[in-house]
Amino acid sequence: MAFTSAPTGDLPDLHLLRLTLTDDRGQTLSRNTYWRCRTPEALRALNQVQQAKLPASLTRVSRDGDRRTATATVHNRGSMVAAMVRLPLLQEDGARVLPTLYDDNYLWLLPGETHTVTLSWPASALPSGRPKLRAEGYNTPPVTVRG
Known part of the structure; x- marks a missing residue:
C-alpha cells in the first residue's frame, strides 16, 4: 500500500513524522523519523532546537x-x-x-x-x-x- 501524508493545518511549519512498521504481533520491524517542513526557510528552526539530556x-x-x-x-x-x-x-x-x-x-x-x-x-x-x-x-x- 502506498499513500501520501500532507501536513494538516494544525501542525507547525517544522514538525516530525514517525513511521513505524509492525508485524502481526505488534513487534516493530522498521521505524523511520523525518523532519517535515512547509517551506525550506522553516528548517532554520533546527538551529534553535533546545538541548536534550541523553544518559x-x-x-x-x-x-x-x-x-x-x-x-x-x-x-x-x-x-x-x-x-x-x-x-x-x-x-x-x-x-x-x-x-x-x-x-x-x-x-x-x-x-x-x-x-x-x-x-x-x-x-x-x-x-x-x-x-x-x-x-x-x-x-x-x-x-x-x-x-
Whole structure:
C-alpha cells in the first residue's frame, strides 16, 4: 500500500513524522523519523532546537569467538527530540573502534524514549577489551561511558 501524508493545518511549519512498521504481533520491524517542513526557510528552526539530556550505558560486553558484543542503552530525559544520536565505540585513547557493526544507529529519540542498540566488533580491534561509548547528537552534549 502506498499513500501520501500532507501536513494538516494544525501542525507547525517544522514538525516530525514517525513511521513505524509492525508485524502481526505488534513487534516493530522498521521505524523511520523525518523532519517535515512547509517551506525550506522553516528548517532554520533546527538551529534553535533546545538541548536534550541523553544518559547512556554500555552493558553486557560478551565474547563470541573472535568478536565482542555489547548492548548500549540511551534515554532521552529532555523535553525536546534528541536528533541524529550516534553511538561511536571508542578505544581508551578516544580513537574509534573499527569496524563496529550496529543493529541501529543515528537515532531520533522522542522525549522520554529509551532505545537499546547491539554493537559488535572484532576482538583484535580493541586489544584492551575495555570499550567506551560516546552518545552524541545534533542537539545533545556528548556523553561518554565505559563498558
